[in-house]
Amino acid sequence: xxxxxxxxxxxxxxxxxxxxxxxxxxxxxxxxxxxxxxxxxxxxxxxxxxxxxxxxxxxxxxxxxxxxxxxxxxxxxxxxxxxxxxxxxxxxxxxxxxxxxxxxxxxxxxxxxxxxxxxxxxxxxxxxxxxxxxxxxxxxxxxxxxxxxxxxxxxxxxxxxxxxxxxxxxxxxxxxxxxxxxxxxxxxxxxxxxxxxxxxxxxxxxxxxxxxxxxxxxxxxxxxxxxxxxxxxxxxxxxxxxxxxxxxxxxxxxxxxxxxxxxxxxxxxxxxxxxxxxxxxxxxxxxxxxxxxxxxxxxxxxxxxxxxxxxxxxxxxxxxxxxxxxxxx
Amino acid sequence: xxxxxxxxxxxxxxxxxxxxxxxxxxxxxxxxxxxxxxxxxxxxxxxxxxxxxxxxxxxxxxxxxxxxxxxxxxxxxxxxxxxxxxxxxxxxxxxxxxxxxxxxxxxxxxxxxxxxxxxxxxxxxxxxxxxxxxxxxxxxxxxxxxxxxxxxxxxxxxxxxxxxxxxxxxxxxxxxxxxxxxxxxxxxxxxxxxxxxxxxxxxxxxxxxxxxxxxxxxxxxxxxxxxxxxxxxxxxxxxxxxxxxxxxxxxxxxxxxxxxxxxxxxxxxxxxxxxxxxxxxxxxxxxxxxxxxxxxxxxxxxxxxxxxxxxxxxxxxxxxxxxxxxxxx
Numbered sequence: 001x002x003x004x005x006x007x008x009x010x011x012x013x014x015x016x017x018x019x020x021x022x023x024x025x026x027x028x029x030x031x032x033x034x035x036x037x038x039x040x041x042x043x044x045x046x047x048x049x050x051x052x053x054x055x056x057x058x059x060x061x062x063x064x065x066x067x068x069x070x071x072x073x074x075x076x077x078x079x080x081x082x083x084x085x086x087x088x089x090x091x092x093x094x095x096x097x098x099x100x101x102x103x104x105x106x107x108x109x110x111x112x113x114x115x116x117x118x119x120x121x122x123x124x125x126x127x128x129x130x131x132x133x134x135x136x137x138x139x140x141x142x143x144x145x146x147x148x149x150x151x152x153x154x155x156x157x158x159x160x161x162x163x164x165x166x167x168x169x170x171x172x173x174x175x176x177x178x179x180x181x182x183x184x185x186x187x188x189x190x191x192x193x194x195x196x197x198x199x200x201x202x203x204x205x206x207x208x209x210x211x212x213x214x215x216x217x218x219x220x221x222x223x224x225x226x227x228x229x230x231x232x233x234x235x236x237x238x239x240x241x242x243x244x245x246x247x248x249x250x251x252x253x254x255x256x257x258x259x260x261x262x263x264x265x266x267x268x269x270x271x272x273x274x275x276x277x278x279x280x281x282x283x284x285x286x287x288x289x290x291x292x293x294x295x296x297x298x299x300x301x302x303x304x305x306x307x308x309x310x311x312x313x314x315x316x317x318x319x320x321x322x323x324x325x326x327x328x329x
Numbered sequence: 330x331x332x333x334x335x336x337x338x339x340x341x342x343x344x345x346x347x348x349x350x351x352x353x354x355x356x357x358x359x360x361x362x363x364x365x366x367x368x369x370x371x372x373x374x375x376x377x378x379x380x381x382x383x384x385x386x387x388x389x390x391x392x393x394x395x396x397x398x399x400x401x402x403x404x405x406x407x408x409x410x411x412x413x414x415x416x417x418x419x420x421x422x423x424x425x426x427x428x429x430x431x432x433x434x435x436x437x438x439x440x441x442x443x444x445x446x447x448x449x450x451x452x453x454x455x456x457x458x459x460x461x462x463x464x465x466x467x468x469x470x471x472x473x474x475x476x477x478x479x480x481x482x483x484x485x486x487x488x489x490x491x492x493x494x495x496x497x498x499x500x501x502x503x504x505x506x507x508x509x510x511x512x513x514x515x516x517x518x519x520x521x522x523x524x525x526x527x528x529x530x531x532x533x534x535x536x537x538x539x540x541x542x543x544x545x546x547x548x549x550x551x552x553x554x555x556x557x558x559x560x561x562x563x564x565x566x567x568x569x570x571x572x573x574x575x576x577x578x579x580x581x582x583x584x585x586x587x588x589x590x591x592x593x594x595x596x597x598x599x600x601x602x603x604x605x606x607x608x609x610x611x612x613x614x615x616x617x618x619x620x621x622x623x624x625x626x627x628x629x630x631x632x633x634x635x636x637x638x639x640x641x642x643x644x645x646x647x648x649x650x651x652x653x654x655x656x657x658x
Contacts, residue, residue, distance in 0.1 A: 012587055016426055038384070041378050042378060046419055047419065051638055052638060054427075054638060054653050055426060056426075057423055068403045068410050074401070079397070088371075088372055089349070092343055098384070217336070252337035252340065253340070323388075
């Protein structure tokens, strides 16, 4: 490139104390305000992390080698960086920030690395799982908006492990999807299907993230749960899951996904449910009423939360495409 | 694993506000004090970064995909994570923290991704570079300790690009090392060799790090420089480089490596040098006196700096294996 085109403000003689401001000034050449702000915060925290830990060259190299291995093990069916984000609590935090929930609505939780887009469409009453070793479970749910009105035609994506704690995509020799399906809520906002009772299982721990967990003396287990994802125009995309109460890992989920409001009891079908849904009496039963938040409510709440957070930083904020950037005027 | 062995303190009902303390409490099960402290600071900064930027799920995913690509492109001869650390100013910061320099000693700078362990041993006066297109340069240097005493037998590792701005390892079809060599200082602390005048060159920018630089509107160039690495028992390992004054990229080095004290002028050999080192008069000449710091001086300075940094955080510190951890007593 033509050196006369260099527009970077001059930096020189960098020290522990002035390196951060120099990097920020260099990056400030960026014209996109959001990118510039995200990089400013990223560099500031990265540098403060090194300064506050007095990070040694050896530790720095170990960290870079760890990240390299995390990247290397990623494949079409394994995303180790998501897993790393999950076990550090970053995934659940980002979900909570991006999908704020007003009181009374259904909370979100981590997507996890096992969602897949190849699930078949299901009719009401269909079986989600072909695993005959699992304990049969009738699932009857409804979807309403925050004013209690049923929402029809919501696309609901559901996925769970088999009775050994493995998702279909974890089997190399599988033929087609299993333990997952997509259905739509009916005019009463109801959707129902047959599944198996979720079991606890370990996240993949044969890679670098598993090694980190062992180093930290943490276990890799998640409590038994069933994933749900809700999509309908006009409503904020909801990624959530229901967790079984009294699971041995209920309070030590390796990926910090459990929220009180998402913990459920497995009930038993009484005569009415048994007749209506054609299962034997006393059949295991899971019911839940999901409450979706409109896009408008979500945007307003997200913007309000952003202003509070930027106030804490002592910075004036303006919103660009729904995301905060410092307002320099 | 046996769930009764779970020693993780209970976490539940995580929110934007309490997720960090929950993750820290979980990681605190770790028995290694230094690991625990580094992870505590890492998680705190990672979470604050997300909270302060109001990081969106889309941005989070873009970030994880970027890191995955950085990992994927790494190979035996390319370390893209080092490059990423370099362009964010982290590498130079960590070097400054881990290798603090008292006044008058030679400052360190970034190692860069092109050091290799396959350099040949050189005798004084040997040629570092076989590139006949380069401008010949006589290099005459000395090594002393901080009291000005010559240091003999220092292993000096030197590497530079060819005249097109490429290191040997960047050529797929190369046969053996070039532009690099290892020599030892003599009894007067002197080492000298023939090389070529360094030229500016871009860091590898055909990968994800190059994409990030373009997004930030930054160029990938480094000013012309020659790398030096010094090793001798009893002295702190010194990784440094000398930069040419008035290089077009002197004040906008893509990896923030330039320090005032490492910027040099290319001189011309007078009659004495010409005769002593058997070069024509007016031959291009680079001279520099390197000052090494003893291990003991470095440790003391590193520890003093650590205490100041931990004071800023309002935390009592104790040193474990030369690195700080909070002192809880």
